[in-house]
Amino acid sequence: MDDPLLLARVQFALTAGSHFLFVALTLGLATLVALTQTIATLSGSAVAERMTRFWGQLYVINYAVGIVTGLVMEFQFGLNWSGMSRVVGEVFGAPLAMETVVAFFVESTFLGLWIFGWDRLNRWVHLALIWVVAATAYFSAYFILVANGFLQRPVGYRMQDGVARLTDVGALLTNPTALLAFGHVVFGGLLTAGFFMAAVSGYHLFRRTAEADLFRRSMRTGLVAVVLSVFPVAMFGGTQFRYVQPTKHPGTDEAAAQVAQFQARFGPGDYTPPGLASVGEIAMVSAWMLMSLVALVALVKLPFGRWLERGRVFHVLVMAALPLPYVAVISGWVFREVGRQPWMVYGVLTTEDALSDVPAGAVTASFVVFTAVFAVLVAVNVWLLARYARRGPEAVRLGALEAPEPERPVLTPSL
Amino acid sequence: MQTVALLVLAVFTAGYLVLAGADIGVGMLLPVLGRDARQRRLVIASFAPLFLADEVWLVATAGVVAGAFPGLEHALLSGLHPVFVALLVGWIVRDMGLWLRGRVDAARWRAVCDGAVVAGSWVLALAWGAVLGTVLVGGGHVEDGVNVGTVLGLPLALVFAVHGAGFARLRLAGGLVERARRVPGRYWVSALVLVAVMVAAGWRLPWSQVAASPEALGLTAVLCAVMLPLLVGAQALVWWTFRGRAESPGYL
Numbered sequence: 001m002d003d004p005l006l007l008a009r010v011q012f013a014l015t016a017g018s019h020f021l022f023v024a025l026t027l028g029l030a031t032l033v034a035l036t037q038t039i040a041t042l043s044g045s046a047v048a049e050r051m052t053r054f055w056g057q058l059y060v061i062n063y064a065v066g067i068v069t070g071l072v073m074e075f076q077f078g079l080n081w082s083g084m085s086r087v088v089g090e091v092f093g094a095p096l097a098m099e100t101v102v103a104f105f106v107e108s109t110f111l112g113l114w115i116f117g118w119d120r121l122n123r124w125v126h127l128a129l130i131w132v133v134a135a136t137a138y139f140s141a142y143f144i145l146v147a148n149g150f151l152q153r154p155v156g157y158r159m160q161d162g163v164a165r166l167t168d169v170g171a172l173l174t175n176p177t178a179l180l181a182f183g184h185v186v187f188g189g190l191l192t193a194g195f196f197m198a199a200v201s202g203y204h205l206f207r208r209t210a211e212a213d214l215f216r217r218s219m220r221t222g223l224v225a226v227v228l229s230v231f232p233v234a235m236f237g238g239t240q241f242r243y244v245q246p247t248k249h250p251g252t253d254e255a256a257a258q259v260a261q262f263q264a265r266f267g268p269g270d271y272t273p274p275g276l277a278s279v280g281e282i283a284m285v286s287a288w289m290l291m292s293l294v295a296l297v298a299l300v301k302l303p304f305g306r307w308l309e310r311g312r313v314f315h316v317l318v319m320a321a322l323p324l325p326y327v328a329v330i331s332g333w334v335f336r337e338v339g340r341q342p343w344m345v346y347g348v349l350t351t352e353d354a355l356s357d358v359p360a361g362a363v364t365a366s367f368v369v370f371t372a373v374f375a376v377l378v379a380v381n382v383w384l385l386a387r388y389a390r391r392g393p394e395a396v397r398l399g400a401l402e403a404p405e406p407e408r409p410v411l412t413p414s415l
Numbered sequence: 416m417q418t419v420a421l422l423v424l425a426v427f428t429a430g431y432l433v434l435a436g437a438d439i440g441v442g443m444l445l446p447v448l449g450r451d452a453r454q455r456r457l458v459i460a461s462f463a464p465l466f467l468a469d470e471v472w473l474v475a476t477a478g479v480v481a482g483a484f485p486g487l488e489h490a491l492l493s494g495l496h497p498v499f500v501a502l503l504v505g506w507i508v509r510d511m512g513l514w515l516r517g518r519v520d521a522a523r524w525r526a527v528c529d530g531a532v533v534a535g536s537w538v539l540a541l542a543w544g545a546v547l548g549t550v551l552v553g554g555g556h557v558e559d560g561v562n563v564g565t566v567l568g569l570p571l572a573l574v575f576a577v578h579g580a581g582f583a584r585l586r587l588a589g590g591l592v593e594r595a596r597r598v599p600g601r602y603w604v605s606a607l608v609l610v611a612v613m614v615a616a617g618w619r620l621p622w623s624q625v626a627a628s629p630e631a632l633g634l635t636a637v638l639c640a641v642m643l644p645l646l647v648g649a650q651a652l653v654w655w656t657f658r659g660r661a662e663s664p665g666y667l
Contacts, residue, residue, distance in 0.1 A: 064514040068507050074477050075503055078492030089485025090627035097482025097635045101642050104478075105471045109649045112467030116666055117656050166631040356493040366500045373507055380511075384518050397517065397666065 004363040005355050008080040011367045015076060016337075017330055018378050019069035024329045026066045027141060027186070028193025029059045030134040032221060034127075041127045047214050053400075054393040055197070055218070056130075058385060060115060065381045067108070072370065074100075080363060081344070083354035088164040088345050091157045091172065092147055099143035107136035118399035141189075142182050149178030151345050152336070153243055164348065177243050181336075183236035188332070190229040191291065192325040197222030198298075199322035200389045205308075206315035211392055216309045219318075223298040223308075230295040234288055237332070245346055247272055248339040262347070273341040280334030287328035294321045417626055420483040420636035423643065425617065427479060431472035432543075432609040433578075437602070438462040438469055439543075440579015442509055442536030443572075445529060448583055448594055452522065453664075455529055459513065460665040461586035464657040466513065468650055470506075475646075482635035486625030490558035495549060498565065502542035509535025517667050537572065544571030547616050554619035571612065578605035588660040 033055050040048035074096070078085055084092065113121070114129040121129070150156075156171035157164040166172070201219035204211055246254035250272040262271040294317065301307055301314060308314075340346055344354040356363075388395065441448070441462050449455030462469075480488050492499050512531030516524075548568015550557055581602035583595035626632055 061514075061518070064511070068510055071474065071506065072503055074474065074481075075492060075499060077481070078488040079496060079499060082489030082493040085481070085485045085489040089481070089488065090631040093481035093483075093485045093488070093627065094631055094634060097478040098638060100471075100475045100478025101639050101646070105475050105642075105646050106649055108471045108474075109468040109646075109653060112464060113653050113656060115467075116464035120656055165628045166634070169630075169634060356489070356496075358493050358496045362496045362500075366496070369500060369504055373504060377507070377511060380515065384515075388518075 004358075004360045005352055007363050007367045008355055009351065011080065011363075011370060012076060013337075014371060014374060015069055015072050017333060018374055019066060019073055020333055021326060021330060022062055022066040022069070022381075023141075024185070024189050024192045024325070025062050025196055026059065027137055027189030028191070028225065029055065029062065029196065030130070030137050031190065032193050032197060032225060033059050034130045034134045036221065037127055037130055041123055047217065050393045050396075051214055051218060053396045053398050054214070057396045057398040058200075058388055060398060061381060061384050061388060063111065065377060068377065069374065070104075079366065080356050080358075081354045082356040082358075084344055084349065087162065087349050087354070088150070088154075088157070091154075091164045091166045092150060092345075094166055094169065094172070095143045095146040095150070099140055099147075103136045103139035103143060107133055107140060110136070115398065138186065141185055142178070145181045145185065146173055146175065146178040148336075149175040149181060151343075152245065152340060153177040154345050154348050159348075164345075177240065180236050180240045180243070184233060184240065184332075187229040187233035187236060188325070188329060190225050191233055192329060194222045194225030194229065195291070195294075195318070195322055195325045198226065198318040202315035202318040203390070204392060206312055206319070209392055212309055214393060216305055219308050220302065220305070223302055226291070226295050227299050227302065230288075230292050234292075237284075237288075245340060248277060248335075250278075269342075271342065273339045277335055277339035277341075280331040280336075280338060283331035284328050284335055287324045287331065291321065291324045291328070294318065294324075416629060416633045416636050417622065419640055420479065420626075420632055421617075421622060423636060423639040424476065424479050424483070425614070426643065427472050427476040428613055428617070429610045431470070431476055432613055433606045434465070434472060435469035436575050436578050436606075436609055437582035438466045438579070439509075439536045439540050440575040440577065440581075441583055442532045442579070443540060443576045444579050444583070444598065445533050445536075447598070448587070448591060452525055454591060455525075456664040456667075457591060457661060458583070458587065459516070459532070459667055460661040460663070461583060463513065463665045463667040465653060466510075468653045470510075479635060479639060483627055483632045484622065484625045485627055487620065487622075490625065491546075491550075494558040494560045495546060495565075496560075498542055498545045498549070498561070501538055502546070505535045505538030505542055507535070509539055511535075513667055536575075540572035540575040541569055543575070544568040547571055547612055550616040550619060551612070555621040555624075557620070574605055574608055574612075578602065578609065581605050586661055588662045592660075 033052060036048055036055060037052040039045065040052050077092075110129045110132045114126065114133060117126065117129070150172060153175060154164075155175050156166060156168035158167045159165075197218050199222075201215040201222060204215040205219065209215075246252065246258040249255055255272070259271045263269065297314065297317070301311065342350050342352065344351045441458060445455055445458055449458040477488075508531045512528045512535060516528035516532070518524075545561075545565045545568050548564035548566070548571065549562055550564070551568065552564025553559065553562045556562075577598065577600040580595055580598035580600035581604070584592060584600070585602055587595055627635070
């Protein structure tokens with residue numbers, strides 16, 4: 001526990017990792033909830049309305065973890081990685097500023113309105129709100145990936161007295177490592193939400209709970225999302241390999257040439273990433289292959305609604321498949337981020353130089369505190385997601401009217 | 416351009432302190448304002464529909480600092496490392512208490528969550544007091560870390576509590592208003608005090624030294640200035656929708 005660099009890295013990995021696991025579902029589920037609410041609003045269907053509230057409730061539980069871990073991430077750059085804001089601060093900060101002002105501010109404001117304004121707003125206004133929330137969530141993902149794309153493949157800047165100056169914002173915003181990663185994450189989110197919806201629906205259909213109609217429709221929505229996104233996610237992922245750092249795949253000629261170049265420019269050192277990066281790559285691709293098999297079965301079954309409701313082996317299959325998108329999401333993150341090491345900004349700033357010069361004790365203390373808080377947070381919310389998923393639409397409080405209680409006289413204390 | 420960026424930053428920071436400051440204050444006074452579970456739920460309903468819309472002002476503040484004044488980000492955050500860790504932990508604990516309190520229907524669960532709201536709100540208010548005090552005393556030397564202002568600023572937390580009481584007077588209904596009136600507080604007075612302290616602290620910071628290059632600064636400043644009317648419009652829609660007093664418990 002005396003290596004501040006390792007502690008700061010593990011802390012960031014835990015924050016970003018738990019953030020990304022929940023955000024992947026948020027992104028996809030927002031879209032599916034918006035679509036369901038659109039059907040409910042257009043058709044006036046009671047089942048679609050209850051579906052919106054049930055999946056909306058799970059979306060909100062999930063969102064709370066994403067928002068809280070996201071807040072810590074935003075501040076962690078300044079807390080533990082001040083070398084980064086010192087050297088590349090203005091280039092990295094520009095997309096972060098855009099994210100907060102163009103995307104997150106509107107997203108969170110309108111989400112509050114959507115949650116609490118259920119019975120107060122015109123239903124078309126209420127429908128518009130969830131679409132704005134879904135759209136701004138995608139804007140958010142785009143700007144964050146612009147910032148991350150700069151770390152992977154720095155563009156649009158010029159070094160001046162050891163500080164990166166933003167020279168070409170267009171290049172920064174159209175960085176292929178940002179655009180392709182955005183496509184990858186969009187479909188990854190839909191894939192996660194599709195598997196999530198299918199697994200929860202599979203549970204209820206398997207148990208033959210009272211909500212067969214609602215969960216047959218949900219199963220179909222989830223499986224359509226899975227089928228539509230399983231190939232685009234791989235396409236966007238695969239295309240990125242053209243822009244991937246050579247050192248991400250140690251042992252190749254390109255990697256050796258790049259390492260030789262780094263050694264000539266920055267002096268001797270180890271410029272190959274830890275082996276964990278390749279483990280991430282293998283795990284991600286394996287999880288995807290399994291998911292594409294499930295998608296194939298789903299494609300065969302989708303036209304037959306009755307079969308979706310009754311096929312119990314398939315229900316078990318989709319429940320068992322729930323961890324797959326999460327394995328892919330987290331191992332893909334490991335491949336991308338660990339594969340960039342030892343660089344914070346590839347070929348510009350090492351992770352070691354990016355570390356703040358705060359005392360090791362302070363880094364250790366913040367590591368222990370945040371890890372403990374996040375462990376409780378993730379555990380409680382996963383438990384709640386499972387609990388609310390299991391209980392079904394009857395237990396939903398989102399959008400349920402609460403009658404004003406008759407006022408009881410307030411006792412005034414006599415001191 | 417730097418002036419535009421500073422004005423935008425001042426608007427975002429003031430928005431946070433005034434709007435979210437009231438939520439923090441009500442959280443601090445939760446045991447005073449609400450004596451049983453039903454009353455506490457009503458007290459929380461006074462700001463629950465607004466708290467998401469209120470805390471985004473701080474996220475936007477941090478975004479503008481990162482884009483326009485990146486030098487300040489590491490000076491302030493690394494310099495005051497322990498204070499900001501406390502601030503973030505207080506914020507998380509408060510928010511989780513709010514999000515989770517209605518999720519399980521059990522008295523002990525709600526008691527733990529309400530405890531988290533109260534403790535988190537106090538830590539948050541004390542941390543803001545410490546940050547503002549440090550900047551007021553330290554001025555251009557905030558990267559040197561804690562100073563005497565860190566401790567002297569702690570009583571500023573009480574301004575948040577008073578601000579929350581002023582807000583509760585406007586938002587609560589029935590007998591709970593009477594209880595809120597026992598705490599001296601006027602919403603607009605405490606709002607002015609918070610903004611005045613912020614402006615005084617901001618005045619002491621060496622903005623030119625921490626600013627980004629003119630191109631990057633201009634980009635963030637223009638973008639924010641263009642977005643600001645839209646953001647205020649979105650917020651106004653929230654205020655309009657949830658105007659009036661909280662007479663029934665809400666989603667949280």
